[in-house]
Amino acid sequence: MTTKFFLIFVSLLAVSSSAAAQFSTVSDRTLLEYYQAQKYVEAATYLKSVYKEPVSDPNALRNLAYTTQMAGKLVEAEAYYQRLFQLDTTKLSVLNSIAGINLRRGNLQKAQTYYLHIISVDSTNFYVLKQMADISSRNNDTTGYVKYLSKANAVNGDDADVASDLSNWYVNVKKYALAQAVLNTAITADPENVVLLQSLLKLVHAQSNWAETVKVGMKLLQLGDGTYPTALKLGQAYYKLKNYMCCLETLAGMEDIQQTETSFYYMALSYKALKNYPKSIVYFERAITEGISPAIPTYYGEMAGSYQEHKRFKKAVYSYEKGLQFEERPLLLYSLATLYDSDLKDKAKAVRYYKRYLGTNPPAVQQVYVDYTKSRISALASRL
Numbered sequence: 001m002t003t004k005f006f007l008i009f010v011s012l013l014a015v016s017s018s019a020a021a022q023f024s025t026v027s028d029r030t031l032l033e034y035y036q037a038q039k040y041v042e043a044a045t046y047l048k049s050v051y052k053e054p055v056s057d058p059n060a061l062r063n064l065a066y067t068t069q070m071a072g073k074l075v076e077a078e079a080y081y082q083r084l085f086q087l088d089t090t091k092l093s094v095l096n097s098i099a100g101i102n103l104r105r106g107n108l109q110k111a112q113t114y115y116l117h118i119i120s121v122d123s124t125n126f127y128v129l130k131q132m133a134d135i136s137s138r139n140n141d142t143t144g145y146v147k148y149l150s151k152a153n154a155v156n157g158d159d160a161d162v163a164s165d166l167s168n169w170y171v172n173v174k175k176y177a178l179a180q181a182v183l184n185t186a187i188t189a190d191p192e193n194v195v196l197l198q199s200l201l202k203l204v205h206a207q208s209n210w211a212e213t214v215k216v217g218m219k220l221l222q223l224g225d226g227t228y229p230t231a232l233k234l235g236q237a238y239y240k241l242k243n244y245m246c247c248l249e250t251l252a253g254m255e256d257i258q259q260t261e262t263s264f265y266y267m268a269l270s271y272k273a274l275k276n277y278p279k280s281i282v283y284f285e286r287a288i289t290e291g292i293s294p295a296i297p298t299y300y301g302e303m304a305g306s307y308q309e310h311k312r313f314k315k316a317v318y319s320y321e322k323g324l325q326f327e328e329r330p331l332l333l334y335s336l337a338t339l340y341d342s343d344l345k346d347k348a349k350a351v352r353y354y355k356r357y358l359g360t361n362p363p364a365v366q367q368v369y370v371d372y373t374k375s376r377i378s379a380l381a382s383r384l
Contacts, residue, residue: 026050026063040071058087065097074101092118096128108135126155130162145169153182158189164199171199171206179203194225205233213237228258235266244270261291297323301332308335313343333357334369337376347380354380 026047034043044067051060065080081098085091099114112135118128129152136144149166157163163186170179180203187196197220204212217234231254238247247270251263268283300323307316320336323329337353340346354373362370 040067041073044068044071044073044076055083056087058084061087069097069101074105077101092122092125099128099131103131103135108138111135123151124155126152126159129155130159133162133165157182157185160186160190160193160195164195167199168202171203174206176203176207192223194220194223197223198225198230201230201233205237208240210237210240214241226254228254228260228263231258232260232263232266235263239266239270239273242273244273259286259290261287264290292326294327297327297329297332299323300326301329301335304332304335304339308339308343311343313339317344328356328360330357330360330362330366331369333360334362334366334373337373341376341380347383351377351380 030046031043034040034046044064047064047067051057051064055061055064061080061084065077065084068074068080069077071077078098078101081094081101084094085098088094095114095118099111099118102108102111102114112132115128115132115135118125119132122128129148133145133148133152136142136148146166146169149162149169152159152162153166163182167179167182170176170182179199183196183200183203187193187200190196197216201213201216201220204216213233214237217230217237220230221234231250235247235251238244238250248267251259251267254263264283264287268280268287271277271280271283300319304316304319304323307313307319316339317336320332320339323332324336333353334357337350337357340353341350354377357373358370358377
């Protein structure tokens with residue numbers, strides 16, 4: 001049994017014992033077995049069988065509230081906590097539990113109301129300040145987000161999560177000195193915290209401090225952080241320092257699924273700087289391909305169809321041809337062929353695009369189009 005679990009269980013046993021005068025005795029052994037097996041639903045059912053309504057003893061209510069909360073019965077748990085709060089409105093721990101339940105249920109406004117009540121009494125409650133920052137973020141309330149993060153950081157400057165979030169925000173708005181001050185305190189307390197070092201990497205990279213970016217990036221790699229943001233920033237720093245081989249080694253070391261337009265671009269630039277022009281061209285092409293949405297031909301095809309329906313045939317031709325520049329899709333060729341055939345009455349171009357359509361070996365689901373294309377080629381060829 002973990003220390004945390006043991007302490008929770010001991011406190012609950014104390015609750016059970018103190019409530020025994022009013023209710024049937026709770027079997028500590030039975031309750032322990034349920035908790036150890038994490039059978040909170042069964043534990044809640046058991047406690048309800050012992051604590052008969054109406055329950056007014058605060059210890060019994062607290063026991064029921066905690067157990068139903070752990071069982072995921074959040075509505076019941078909140079009801080028990082509300083009854084506890086009515087018995088003693090000074091219990092901030094009860095308010096905190098009610099707020100937490102509402103946060104789990106996505107009721108941000110209710111959770112915020114309870115947390116604000118706690119802050120009005122205990123303005124330096126670190127946990128509640130963190131929760132208020134989270135709620136503000138989820139409500140897209142930037143002012144509140146920064147306000148509560150700053151207050152939480154002032155209460156506990158060593159907390160890595162708060163320091164990281166606050167410094168990242170400062171970097172985003174280019175308040176680099178404030179970001180550095182926040183990170184200095186937290187990193188002094190925990191020099192090998194990956195979350196903090198990632199934020200530091202973001203800061204020095206934003207400042208174009210390339211030597212420091214390499215230093216922090218290498219430390220992150222040594223700590224096992226090979227994520228895309230870290231590798232990319234490190235690779236970019238090597239390129240800016242004209243250490244092209246290290247840039248290539250860093251970026252090429254990423255998994256294929258991590259590669260992006262930007263990583264390919266810096267690899268291309270590095271090969272170009274090393275005068276390896278063939279490889280430079282290959283990676284520039286990969287950067288271009290990665291940067292283009294595979295859906296662009298579809299967009300052009302749909303736009304061309306709209307132009308065609310609107311009788312703006314030149315615009316339709318242009319849009320089909322633009323789509324084909326990105327990818328020679330069978331249906332784009334077929335649509336362009338039918339446009340020349342039916343609307344523009346240009347037999348030669350219709351035959352040309354019908355033939356190009358057949359040359360793509362269209363899938364079996366397009367057999368109707370294939371048959372029609374062959375019949376039109378035969379009919380049009382006889383008139384040319």
